Amino acid sequence: MPVDHRRIRGPDESFSPRLFLPSGSAKCAAAEDRRSGDGARGNMDVRAIFARCGLVSQAKGSAYIEAGNTKVICSVYGPRETERRDETEMKRGKLLADVRLAPFSCRKRGQWIQGTEEKDLSQFLLESLRPGVLLQKYPRSQIEVCVMVLENDGAFLAHAVTCASLALADAGIEMYDVVMGCAARRSGDAVLLDPTFAEEHDEHPSPSGKESRLTLALMPAMNQVSGLQAEGEMDAESLVEAARACMEGCYKLYPVVQQTLLKSVRKKAPPPES
Amino acid sequence: MATVQVSEAEKVYILHGVRDDLRVDGRGCEDYRHMDIETDVVSNTDGSAKVSLGYSDVLVGVKAEVGKPRPALPDQGYLEFFVDCSANATPEFEGRGGEELGLELSNTLYKVFSNKQSVDLHSLCISPGEHCWVLYVDVLLLQCDGNLFDAISIAIKAALFNTRIPKVHLSEDEEGGKEIELSDDPYDCVRLNVENVPCIVTLCKIGHRHVVDATLQEKACSVASLLIATTHRGTVTCVRKFGGGSLDPESIFEMIETGKRVGKALHTPLMELLKEEESLGKKRQKVGFLG
Amino acid sequence: MAPSLRTLYVRPNSQSDKSSIPSQQPIGKHSSLLENMSPMKLCVPGERLCGVEDCIPGTGTYLRHGHIFASLAGYVLRKNEGEELPVISVVKETEAQLLPDVGAIVTCKVTSINPRFAKVHILYVGSTPLKDRFRGTIRREDVRATEKDKVETYKSFRPGDIVLAKVISLGDVQSNYLLTTAENELGVVVAHSEAGVQMVPISWCEMQCPRTHAKEFRKVARVQPEYLQA
Numbered sequence: 001m002p003v004d005h006r007r008i009r010g011p012d013e014s015f016s017p018r019l020f021l022p023s024g025s026a027k028c029a030a031a032e033d034r035r036s037g038d039g040a041r042g043n044m045d046v047r048a049i050f051a052r053c054g055l056v057s058q059a060k061g062s063a064y065i066e067a068g069n070t071k072v073i074c075s076v077y078g079p080r081e082t083e084r085r086d087e088t089e090m091k092r093g094k095l096l097a098d099v100r101l102a103p104f105s106c107r108k109r110g111q112w113i114q115g116t117e118e119k120d121l122s123q124f125l126l127e128s129l130r131p132g133v134l135l136q137k138y139p140r141s142q143i144e145v146c147v148m149v150l151e152n153d154g155a156f157l158a159h160a161v162t163c164a165s166l167a168l169a170d171a172g173i174e175m176y177d178v179v180m181g182c183a184a185r186r187s188g189d190a191v192l193l194d195p196t197f198a199e200e201h202d203e204h205p206s207p208s209g210k211e212s213r214l215t216l217a218l219m220p221a222m223n224q225v226s227g228l229q230a231e232g233e234m235d236a237e238s239l240v241e242a243a244r245a246c247m248e249g250c251y252k253l254y255p256v257v258q259q260t261l262l263k264s265v266r267k268k269a270p271p272p273e274s
Numbered sequence: 275m276a277t278v279q280v281s282e283a284e285k286v287y288i289l290h291g292v293r294d295d296l297r298v299d300g301r302g303c304e305d306y307r308h309m310d311i312e313t314d315v316v317s318n319t320d321g322s323a324k325v326s327l328g329y330s331d332v333l334v335g336v337k338a339e340v341g342k343p344r345p346a347l348p349d350q351g352y353l354e355f356f357v358d359c360s361a362n363a364t365p366e367f368e369g370r371g372g373e374e375l376g377l378e379l380s381n382t383l384y385k386v387f388s389n390k391q392s393v394d395l396h397s398l399c400i401s402p403g404e405h406c407w408v409l410y411v412d413v414l415l416l417q418c419d420g421n422l423f424d425a426i427s428i429a430i431k432a433a434l435f436n437t438r439i440p441k442v443h444l445s446e447d448e449e450g451g452k453e454i455e456l457s458d459d460p461y462d463c464v465r466l467n468v469e470n471v472p473c474i475v476t477l478c479k480i481g482h483r484h485v486v487d488a489t490l491q492e493k494a495c496s497v498a499s500l501l502i503a504t505t506h507r508g509t510v511t512c513v514r515k516f517g518g519g520s521l522d523p524e525s526i527f528e529m530i531e532t533g534k535r536v537g538k539a540l541h542t543p544l545m546e547l548l549k550e551e552e553s554l555g556k557k558r559q560k561v562g563f564l565g
Numbered sequence: 566m567a568p569s570l571r572t573l574y575v576r577p578n579s580q581s582d583k584s585s586i587p588s589q590q591p592i593g594k595h596s597s598l599l600e601n602m603s604p605m606k607l608c609v610p611g612e613r614l615c616g617v618e619d620c621i622p623g624t625g626t627y628l629r630h631g632h633i634f635a636s637l638a639g640y641v642l643r644k645n646e647g648e649e650l651p652v653i654s655v656v657k658e659t660e661a662q663l664l665p666d667v668g669a670i671v672t673c674k675v676t677s678i679n680p681r682f683a684k685v686h687i688l689y690v691g692s693t694p695l696k697d698r699f700r701g702t703i704r705r706e707d708v709r710a711t712e713k714d715k716v717e718t719y720k721s722f723r724p725g726d727i728v729l730a731k732v733i734s735l736g737d738v739q740s741n742y743l744l745t746t747a748e749n750e751l752g753v754v755v756a757h758s759e760a761g762v763q764m765v766p767i768s769w770c771e772m773q774c775p776r777t778h779a780k781e782f783r784k785v786a787r788v789q790p791e792y793l794q795a
Contacts, residue, residue: 077697080698081698120381123381137664140736141699170638175611176634210509222520222611224522225522225523228515229513230512231511232511233390239513239530243526261638262638265607271605
């Protein structure tokens with residue numbers, strides 16, 4: 001990790017005092033159901049989202065999504081000339097994705113320099129978006145997607161996917177379909193859709209001891225899964241169940257995304273005379 | 275990633291073969307290529323293994339070092355993964371060329387092992403909050419011929435099986451200070467329980483079917499692949515989609531089912547093989563790298 | 566399009582402003598809620614517009630399994646252009662993402678010249694300005710249609726000139742877009758003399774400075790009257 005030596009810095013390693021709280025005292029959302037936490041949200045409910053397009057004036061397209069306390073902003077630049085010409089294929093455009101977590105976005109302070117975790121997130125975003133974009137329409141050019149996570153209250157990667165595809169549509173990049181993201185956490189037998197940060201990092205082991213996290217990207221009109229990533233312990237049936245729950249979550253959010261796009265189209269220009 | 279150029283006619287040939295469950299090298303859709311495993315190949319490591327799968331060659335070395343536990347998990351040791359794509363494998367990896375692939379592989383390995391079951395991290399703890407064992411798992415790619423994930427995971431399992439961590443004794447002096455004493459006997463060591471270490475099965479979607487252990491040519495015909503890590507009991511620890519294409523939900527569920535079945539079947543012969551090799555002891559003739 | 570400070574502040578502060586999820590909405594593959602919102606039909610990417618037997622796919626659409634789908638978020642337009650079937654296209658507020666394509670007329674600025682070619686920056690495609698600059702090359706043999714072997718690039722262009730050109734190829738990995746000015750209508754449209762004054766064309770190969778009356782060589786374009794404005 002490169003370090004800036006010119007500045008007076010704090011100790012090499014510093015920790016948040018919250019880490020040393022006894023594990024029980026941290027307020028944990030109930031793993032089995034959500035009655036104690038998020039108001040009236042059921043296990044299979046997604047958080048209501050607020051989405052807008054066209055906030056960044058300099059970008060070709062941009063979008064902002066808020067789901068609970070998770071806040072994500074995304075800008076799209078291009079198509080512009082490719083910088084590096086080592087790709088053998090010049091007939092198709094190149095999509096670049098960059099996910100960054102603001103240092104203050106998580107409980108633990110992050111680094112400004114992109115770490116391996118963020119590179120991994122960028123790769124997931126890229127692989128989720130790429131099937132949805134008509135890259136053959138953009139020969140010799142690259143399209144850049146930059147996502148900044150402002151606040152992480154769980155499932156930020158799923159919302160980043162949705163946000164990025166909104167921004168791509170806002171930029172007028174031709175797409176086969178919008179890409180929707182949804183996340184789930186499984187703890188024991190319960191599936192929690194669109195989990196909050198507390199639900200994601202619930203330390204209390206469930207009776208069966210198995211827990212897992214899953215993020216899925218779906219193209220709803222084509223009914224195709226463009227991104228999938230799961231980790232933890234799960235059996236195949238529960239994995240399928242969680243994936244189905246995520247797909248349902250995507251379909252639930254789809255109308256909101258449609259409305260957001262239509263609103264931005266109408267706001268930008270009156271209907272053209274045909 | 276090391277890739278090959280495949281013409282349209284070749285693609286059609288491979289595609290039709292896969293449709294009829296007969297692949298270019300004569301395998302069925304769920305068959306692995308010939309696999310060679312050898313453990314204890316590098317003397318300076320605490321555990322090592324070399325796996326060759328077709329013409330993919332992977333070398334894994336495990337080194338145990340004493341470190342400080344992570345503050346969030348004071349009573350556990352941890353594993354560190356690093357994958358080096360050597361320029362030996364393909365000139366594309368020269369300089370920083372292999373960095374991206376190496377990062378992708380190591381990030382996935384962290385995900386595969388990010389559960390409580392795979393390795394008993396509590397057994398790596400020496401004194402809570404102060405000292406623990408850190409296992410550095412270094413993966414070296416010597417040859418790339420497709421399906422690196424599966425080869426790496428098998429090599430890691432074999433290397434962890436082979437790993438011997440020296441026994442340490444924690445002694446306390448009069449003032450309450452703790453001291454770590456290393457056992458004098460080099461054979462006095464702890465073994466890891468690798469029963470639950472998962473194996474990765476990568477499934478490539480080709481046409482309407484999916485194949486296990488794809489060669490580079492087959493990989494070039496596929497737009498999307500699914501990685502599934504399973505333990506011997508069939509517990510899935512990681513799933514990930516790779517590649518620029520998308521997958522039908524139903525085919526994903528099918529692939530998970532296949533992956534689980536194939537992965538589960540992989541563990542038993544692997545463990546038998548490892549035990550058999552160990553039983554040969556020192557007399558075993560080493561094959562090494564030119565085998 | 567920059568949102569003013571005020572509009573940023575009228576953001577959701579009540580939960581009700583957040584778009585709630587219409588749960589009773591039939592969640593099908595093609596939601597029908599878009600029809601009754603505006604007299605002009607709007608669509609989002611991935612929406613099925615019609616079958617291939619009803620329309621001809623135009624811009625902002627793609628074909629898949631015999632149906633025409635939208636690839637942009639915008640207004641759906643059906644136009645009859647003398648064909649049997651109307652052309653269906655999706656339009657956004659601005660011109661669709663234009664990239665220099667083969668055959669397109671582009672406006673560019675010369676950045677450097679050497680005996681073999683002139684390097685340019687493409688600024689406009691047709692009448693649409695490009696947001697990002699694309700680089701192009703006009704080779705010596707593509708400057709004019711006749712006596713190609715006698716072309717001298719420095720007698721045709723100078724850095725800073727504004728040139729109308731046509732794209733002949735997207736080029737390969739090493740090269741940029743290849744452009745040509747080998748038509749009467751293509752070539753230099755704006756050029757400045759050494760005195761820094763905009764020059765006046767006097768023939769197809771010469772321009773004159775109105776202040777010093779010095780003549781300079783250029784490959785001059787005969788601009789079509791319909792493109793001249795103000």
